[in-house]
Amino acid sequence: MSTAIFSHPDCSKHEMGDWHPESPARLQAIEDQLIASGLATLLVRRDAPLASTEQIERVHQGCALAAVRDALPGPGGYHPIDADTLLNEHSWQAALRAAGAAVAAVDAVIAGEVDNAFCAIRPPGHHARPDSPMGFCLFNNVAIAARHALDEHGLQRVAIVDFDVHHGNGTEEAFSGDERVLMTSFFQHPLYPYSGVHAMGSAPTNMVNIPVPAYTRGEAVRELINAHWLPALNAYRPQMIFISAGFDAHREDDIASLGLVEADYAWITSRIVEIAQTHAQGRIVSCLEGGYNLSALGRSVVAHLRSLAELG
Numbered sequence: 001m002s003t004a005i006f007s008h009p010d011c012s013k014h015e016m017g018d019w020h021p022e023s024p025a026r027l028q029a030i031e032d033q034l035i036a037s038g039l040a041t042l043l044v045r046r047d048a049p050l051a052s053t054e055q056i057e058r059v060h061q062g063c064a065l066a067a068v069r070d071a072l073p074g075p076g077g078y079h080p081i082d083a084d085t086l087l088n089e090h091s092w093q094a095a096l097r098a099a100g101a102a103v104a105a106v107d108a109v110i111a112g113e114v115d116n117a118f119c120a121i122r123p124p125g126h127h128a129r130p131d132s133p134m135g136f137c138l139f140n141n142v143a144i145a146a147r148h149a150l151d152e153h154g155l156q157r158v159a160i161v162d163f164d165v166h167h168g169n170g171t172e173e174a175f176s177g178d179e180r181v182l183m184t185s186f187f188q189h190p191l192y193p194y195s196g197v198h199a200m201g202s203a204p205t206n207m208v209n210i211p212v213p214a215y216t217r218g219e220a221v222r223e224l225i226n227a228h229w230l231p232a233l234n235a236y237r238p239q240m241i242f243i244s245a246g247f248d249a250h251r252e253d254d255i256a257s258l259g260l261v262e263a264d265y266a267w268i269t270s271r272i273v274e275i276a277q278t279h280a281q282g283r284i285v286s287c288l289e290g291g292y293n294l295s296a297l298g299r300s301v302v303a304h305l306r307s308l309a310e311l312g
């Protein structure tokens with residue numbers, strides 16, 4: 001298997017203040033662990049291009065682009081979008097690189113240049129709504145990539161697997177009721193953004209949401225994945241799989257209270273690889289979402305990448 005990693009130095013120029021957990025140090029922590037693990041030399045390195053406005057507008061309305069592009073502060077300043085989502089002077093450029101990484105990864109995987117790809121990007125994306133940035137996220141990278149695969153490459157069925165500890169409300173909003181997309185996720189509930197739990201019978205048929213209570217451990221999550229995600233994914237037969245790869249369900253991550261460890265991320269990723277090999281010619285594009293304990297984040301990304309590259 002050949003696995004690519006897409007990133008760009010611009011993704012580290014966006015920052016929201018020294019106090020903010022979604023920091024440039026996250027990408028450095030990943031890079032450090034890739035080097036320490038020896039994995040760095042086994043991956044194909046690609047620089048992320050800038051996404052085009054047209055690519056972003058497949059998911060977002062003009063007002064969402066304007067909320068970033070037209071609100072950039074001057075050097076050293078911050079512009080708050082909500083209580084914990086801010087812009088600095090580099091945020092537009094970083095957001096275009098993050099979405100551009102995901103789009104370019106789709107092109108590389110579909111062209112067969114690599115088997116699968118991980119995008120080491122920030123800002124993250126899965127809370128970004130079609131009409132507005134939200135929750136550390138500016139543009140919904142994974143949704144933009146999925147729409148690129150559908151609209152530009154003509155795929156008819158893609159799956160989005162979201163294992164971030166938070167519900168991917170923006171992704172659900174972008175694709176709710178769109179039968180070209182199956183989204184499977186688990187998330188701690190109740191927890192920000194307090195979405196994704198539908199009354200009996202009212203859930204969109206293309207959303208497989210598994211809310212789990214605080215303190216749920218990896219074994220229980222694996223059982224739920226076996227019972228709910230895997231049958232749905234096998235029945236759907238996706239032609240490509242996207243991953244919203246957040247690592248904040250790790251038990252060392254204080255932003256939430258789930259109990260996953262590196263071995264759980266390796267296991268989940270291996271199940272996704274199996275589904276992709278069965279139905280999707282192995283095609284996977286994974287996009288970094290959350291993960292705020294720097295050590296746990298770096299180690300978990302290594303576990304994720306080892307499974308993507310089938311290095312055991």
Ligand SMILES: [Zn+2]
Binds near residue numbers: 164165166246289291
């Ligand atoms: Zn998260």
